[in-house]
Amino acid sequence: KNQVEQSPQSLIILEGKNCTLQCNYTVSPFSNLRWYKQDTGRGPVSLTIMTFSENTKSNGRYTATLDADTKQSSLHITASQLSDSASYICVVSEDAGNMLTFGGGTRLMVKP
Amino acid sequence: DSGVTQTPKHLITATGQRVTLRCSPRSGDLSVYWYQQSLDQGLQFLIQYYNGEERAKGNILERFSAQQFPDLHSELNLSSLELGDSALYFCASSVGGGLSELYEQYFGPGTRLTVT
Numbered sequence: 669k670n671q672v673e674q675s676p677q678s679l680i681i682l683e684g685k686n687c688t689l690q691c692n693y694t695v696s697p698f699s700n701l702r703w704y705k706q707d708t709g710r711g712p713v714s715l716t717i718m719t720f721s722e723n724t725k726s727n728g729r730y731t732a733t734l735d736a737d738t739k740q741s742s743l744h745i746t747a748s749q750l751s752d753s754a755s756y757i758c759v760v761s762e763d764a765g766n767m768l769t770f771g772g773g774t775r776l777m778v779k780p
Numbered sequence: 781d782s783g784v785t786q787t788p789k790h791l792i793t794a795t796g797q798r799v800t801l802r803c804s805p806r807s808g809d810l811s812v813y814w815y816q817q818s819l820d821q822g823l824q825f826l827i828q829y830y831n832g833e834e835r836a837k838g839n840i841l842e843r844f845s846a847q848q849f850p851d852l853h854s855e856l857n858l859s860s861l862e863l864g865d866s867a868l869y870f871c872a873s874s875v876g877g878g879l880s881e882l883y884e885q886y887f888g889p890g891t892r893l894t895v896t
Binding site: 699700709710711712713714717719757759761762763764766767768770771772773 | 782784822823824825836837838868870872879880882884885886887888889890
């Protein structure tokens with residue numbers, strides 16, 4: 669069964685600090701992996717989309733990495749801001765193109 | 781603002797009833813996706829339409845159905861509602877068609893459904 673596991677489930681950091689969120693998946697055959705940011709009660713917003721041939725992709729202070737061999741991805745947030753407080757969701761697409769599998773998300777709280 | 785609109789914002793209804801959720805995609809987008817987000821199951825992909833045709837099907841119950849109209853807006857119909865159907869329902873849109881393709885998906889603000 670295709671699964672996407674995210675860790676940690678929740679994280680509290682101080683403003684200005686860096687953090688790394690993890691995503692492990694068993695989806696096969698793999699097509700692409702997306703990271704989304706979701707503020708409470710709002711729709712997810714795309715941060716990055718990566719294929720198996722991409723190791724790293726950045727979007728401002730957000731940097732995603734992908735290791736297709738170990739089926740692991742990470743999202744690194746640099747110099748966190750209060751507005752980074754949100755849930756971060758990892759989503760993996762099958763190469764067959766007919767299914768998306770979502771991780772349970774990591775809830776990040778950035779404190780002043 | 782993503783450019784995707786969803787109505788209504790909130791919906792409260794009783795078990796056994798039927799409701800229709802509506803989504804208008806961003807201008808120029810041909811694909812519409814429906815998602816369900818509940819507290820216990822997180823986000824789940826339900827179904828995708830591309831230019832009026834069903835393109836991909838996820839974990840959509842038989843009690844649920846969707847369609848995309850010629851003007852590209854989409855409706856999600858939920859029938860014989862159960863308490864467990866209470867959730868946030870999101871619609872997203874993209875320019876292109878395939879889940880395995882790299883098109884950006886833009887999410888709407890969601891419809892919060894409460895079944896009592």
